[in-house]
Amino acid sequence: MTEAPRIPEWPRPYWQPGADEDALLQFYVFGKFERELVIPAMRYGSPGLPGGVDLRRFQNLELRKWEGYPLAGTLGGIMRDEAPATYEQARIAPEVLVVRGQLKDGPSLDYLRDTLGVLAALLDIGGRVILDPQIMGLSDAAAWRERYLVPGGAPPRNHVLILRSDEADGSGRSWVHTRGMRKFGRPDLSFRRIPAHELDRAGVLCEKLVEMQVLGTRFAAGQALEVEGMEQALVAQPGGSLDDPEFNNLHVEFRWPF
Structure with missing residues (x-):
């Protein structure tokens, strides 16, 4: 019997309990996906999205009607100016997967490891662009992999x-x-x-x-x-x-x- 590979932990050695603060994760994955999503997250050391983080699927045309649509307004203008080709890829993508959730503060970053693993896997099954609105970051698949798929985890910066x-x-x-x-x-x-x-x-x-x-x-x-x-x-x-x-x-x- 083959044992499942051990997933490295992402500890927080300086963690101090304190104020009732939640971690917020929010990402948009633009692309075209199969009707049934089969996400190979274990390929990237992730057992799947952590509890409290959900994935929702939208048609891009429908999501554009939302007041907070991230490719519109001030944020959209900034990203269009900084990365016009990537912005256009996102704009014309048929679908958007929204990954979002809040989690209680704790002594581990495993929740982020697991979420990033799912995002990486989504790029393998039709994702073309990932938007992180918290840092106003719009990345095509190659740039996102270079920034985040770093052995042992990308540095905090x-x-x-x-x-x-x-x-x-x-x-x-x-x-x-x-x-x-x-x-x-x-x-x-x-x-x-x-x-x-x-x-x-x-x-x-x-x-x-x-x-x-x-x-x-x-x-x-x-x-x-x-x-x-x-x-x-x-x-x-x-x-x-x-x-x-x-x-x-x-x-x-x-x-x-x-």
Whole structure:
């Protein structure tokens, strides 16, 4: 008798229980699929979608009538400008599979491993484009596989979008923030008033804190964060709301101390 292959676990070694936060997963898979879906997820180390995450099937023409259709509005315009060929593939695809669900925060990322395995399998049976609206990411099959089908799991940075923009006060300083941490039941990160000569340091720090939160860390209000090479600590200021359009999530803000 052949034993089933053991699926590697995706633990969160820094996990801390805390606020009643849920992880949110939401993906759209555009393509053309057989009438009966047979999803070879075990090919990618997944036993199938975790409890709390569902797959629903739509005709693309019907889904376009939905007010929140992701290829329309501001989000659609951004993706059309950034990836016109991929956007067109999604636009003309006959069908859309919507993978969505909320899960209680916990000490394992197996839920994400299992969901990504299903998404990879859907690309094998007719999927052409995957949209992750939480990071405003639209990827064709080849680009998605390159980004996420990494032995041992893609690094946390691959699951999150890091953005930089000028502060609105004309100071010449920058704002760096993330989108996508809600997949992990964690707030996004916001770094305010970064001087130009500190942007590289801020980028490295942001990636490090993304990884820490993905692996379970929480930042409490008023918590001081010592950063090598900086005389003053950064101080965590949790806030925001799930309706904030800059994040679509709660966030933790750190203001540059000089």
